[in-house]
Amino acid sequence: MSKAKTGKLGQLGLMKGGPSCISQRQRLPAGFSVRDGELEDLSGIIRIVNSKNNRLSFGWIQKVVLADAVKHQQEEGTLSQHRLRVVIDREGRVVAFQRAYHRQDGETTLHEIGVAEDMQGTGIGTYLMDELIAACRKRGMKTLGLKTPVGMRSNTYYPRFGFKQVGTYKGRKRVLNCYKLEL
Ligand SMILES: CC(C)(COP(=O)(O)OP(=O)(O)OC[C@H]1O[C@@H](n2cnc3c(N)ncnc32)[C@H](O)[C@@H]1OP(=O)(O)O)[C@@H](O)C(=O)NCCC(=O)NCCS
Numbered sequence: 001m002s003k004a005k006t007g008k009l010g011q012l013g014l015m016k017g018g019p020s021c022i023s024q025r026q027r028l029p030a031g032f033s034v035r036d037g038e039l040e041d042l043s044g045i046i047r048i049v050n051s052k053n054n055r056l057s058f059g060w061i062q063k064v065v066l067a068d069a070v071k072h073q074q075e076e077g078t079l080s081q082h083r084l085r086v087v088i089d090r091e092g093r094v095v096a097f098q099r100a101y102h103r104q105d106g107e108t109t110l111h112e113i114g115v116a117e118d119m120q121g122t123g124i125g126t127y128l129m130d131e132l133i134a135a136c137r138k139r140g141m142k143t144l145g146l147k148t149p150v151g152m153r154s155n156t157y158y159p160r161f162g163f164k165q166v167g168t169y170k171g172r173k174r175v176l177n178c179y180k181l182e183l
Contacts, residue, residue, distance in 0.1 A: 026126040028087065034131065036073050037084035037097060042066050044094025045086070048114045057152055058112060059171070069099055085131065087115075087124050095119045098128040106142035108132075129161050137183050144183060147176040 028034060037045070042063050049058045069082040076082075081103070087096040096115040102108045110132065115125050136144050147169055148154045155177055163179040170176075 026123045026130055028124060028127050029122050031090040032087055032095065032124070034085055034087050034127070037066070037070050037086045037099075038074075039067060039070055041086045041094050041097070042070070045097045045114075048094065048097060048116050049112070051117050053117055054114055057149070057154060058114065061112065066099065069101075083132070083135070085128060087128065089119075096124045096128060098132060100132055100144075102136070102139060102141060106140075108136045108139075108141045108144045110144060110146040125157070126160075133161065133181070133183070141183055144181040145178065147171075147178050150175045150177055 045066060046061070046063060048054060049061050066084065069084040072082040073080045073084060081101055083098075083100040083102065085098050086094050089095050094116075096113075096119065098113040099111045100108055101111065113125060113128055133144065144163075146158065146163070148158070149171075150168065158179045158181075161181060163181045165177055166180045167178045168175055169178055
């Protein structure tokens with residue numbers, strides 16, 4: 001184990017180097033669990049995406065794209081380039097999800113992250129971000145990239161994890177800010 005993991009930083013769940021070196025530091029609230037997404041979770045994910053206040057943060061997400069990620073993940077296991085994770089409450093309700101893709105050029109793309117409106121601000125998003133960053137590092141990825149619409153509150157969220165804005169992208173309907181995290 002590296003010095004950073006055994007020293008004081010390690011006890012805090014942090015690795016040397018500040019926010020861009022975060023390992024898993026956030027716990028899920030009691031009674032909640034995380035696992036790979038399954039086909040039966042897709043309606044729950046779509047509900048999170050389409051809820052009143054979340055809707056504007058997401059682009060158009062097709063169920064077939066989510067289903068494809070599930071299929072690859074199930075067939076290829078940990079080797080899969082597709083990654084769809086869900087957080088479930090005690091009753092089995094999907095309360096959060098995250099979809100990413102490990103590209104062959106060493107960059108992972110975070111496609112979406114979403115938390116049910118009634119569960120926002122309880123640390124679940126941070127848990128999923130930390131988990132993804134740790135998984136990318138374990139896999140030897142070089143960067144984690146994402147895009148989020150200009151003007152949305154989420155622009156203040158990603159820099160917490162060490163993301164830097166690297167440019168903008170003109171989408172079909174709106175302009176998106178591009179962020180990258182060096183892993
Ligand atoms: C952004 C999001 C994933 C964060 O997850 P979360 O579980 O609510 O956030 P956490 O509990 O881990 O972190 C809470 C902190 O983030 C801030 N935060 C919460 N929602 C936020 C948002 N939409 N944008 C920016 N910051 C946000 C809170 O103010 C809080 O800050 P504090 O710790 O200083 O009080 C979640 O709020 C969400 O799904 N939002 C709507 C969809 C969205 O914006 N998705 C990202 C673009 S695809």
